[in-house]
Amino acid sequence: MKRNTFMQLMAFSAVTSLFLTNAVMAEAPDKARIMADACQTCHGPNGVGSGKIPELKGLEKSDITESLLGFRSGDEKSTIMGRYVKALSDDEINMLAEYFAGLDK
Numbered sequence: 001m002k003r004n005t006f007m008q009l010m011a012f013s014a015v016t017s018l019f020l021t022n023a024v025m026a027e028a029p030d031k032a033r034i035m036a037d038a039c040q041t042c043h044g045p046n047g048v049g050s051g052k053i054p055e056l057k058g059l060e061k062s063d064i065t066e067s068l069l070g071f072r073s074g075d076e077k078s079t080i081m082g083r084y085v086k087a088l089s090d091d092e093i094n095m096l097a098e099y100f101a102g103l104d105k
């Protein structure tokens, strides 16, 4: 009886700590992926653009950051991106740039 309870406790804490570690480690990449999903509606899966929408694939992180900051400030003319990027913080722009720059490398 006592042994059983101990084993249950051990199993429970093992599962809990596994869960917590996963949650902490997965947070940043998950956020980038979720946000990037929205970009891929236009820029295509894996950042390969279609038609008039430019490709994100193959761009350097600094190119992407510069474009997004330019769209946000209005220095770089845009039809769509300016409105879109206004909602993003510097951190989020940085995170997205890193995500797209890291595709297929």
Ligand code: HEC
Pocket: 035, 036, 038, 039, 040, 041, 042, 043, 052, 053, 054, 055, 056, 063, 064, 067, 068, 077, 078, 079, 080, 081, 082, 084, 096, 097
């Ligand atoms: C509604 C469609 C749409 C969505 C959603 C969208 N984009 Fe764009 N993106 C465009 C278009 C169109 C352009 C060309 C500039 C313009 O006219 O706005 C562009 C241009 C860009 C450029 C400049 C590329 C270059 O080579 O000059 C970058 C970088 C970019 N988008 C990143 C993103 C990121 C990151 C997201 C997600 C936060 C995103 N876009 C979401 C349509 C979209």
